[in-house]
Amino acid sequence: MDDLIKIRTPISDGTVLNLHVGDKIAVYSNILTGRDAALPKLVKSIKAGENLINLRGAVIMHTAVSQAGISPTTSNKEEIEENIPFLSKSGVKIHIGKGSLSTDTIEALNNYNSVFVVTPPAAALLTSKLISKKVVAFKEEGMEAIYKLEVNGIPGIVAVAHGESLYQH
Numbered sequence: 001m002d003d004l005i006k007i008r009t010p011i012s013d014g015t016v017l018n019l020h021v022g023d024k025i026a027v028y029s030n031i032l033t034g035r036d037a038a039l040p041k042l043v044k045s046i047k048a049g050e051n052l053i054n055l056r057g058a059v060i061m062h063t064a065v066s067q068a069g070i071s072p073t074t075s076n077k078e079e080i081e082e083n084i085p086f087l088s089k090s091g092v093k094i095h096i097g098k099g100s101l102s103t104d105t106i107e108a109l110n111n112y113n114s115v116f117v118v119t120p121p122a123a124a125l126l127t128s129k130l131i132s133k134k135v136v137a138f139k140e141e142g143m144e145a146i147y148k149l150e151v152n153g154i155p156g157i158v159a160v161a162h163g164e165s166l167y168q169h
Helices: 013-017 038-047 084-089 103-111 123-127 139-144
Strands: 004-008 024-033 058-061 092-097 115-118 130-137 146-161
Touching (some): 024 092, 038 130, 084 092, 084 103
Parallel strands (some): 024 058
16 A cells, blocks of 8 residues: 555554554654653553553654654664553554564564554654654653654554564565
């Protein structure tokens, strides 16, 4: 499919069911950020019964937020990838980052009707899509805190959906 699929958050199960490996998407509205420092803390807080952030239908981009902008980090780093299944179970529908994921993570994404999207590590392009930013959890982590970003068309390609991976083809 060559057409760009426009997706607005929060994302429904039906939207995810209609996404396929190779689809080109653009995400609009609000997304969350998180990477090595904050994602493990978020999972720990959820397991402790804290409800810091509503994850139902959410998008999480694996990035820090700095004065230089936003750009994805490698999603298969242990501190990130090991949290993807639990975050998907908790309601996250799209994880945005870069790199391939393990077979176990691909299976977990399938089980929880979530997808993984890769986006170009081009800070200028991605930052140009940023409308506003606000720290919503773990302010002490600085640029690695969890931010809520209002975005206007963050681009990406669906890399993992329904048990299939772009990297397995």
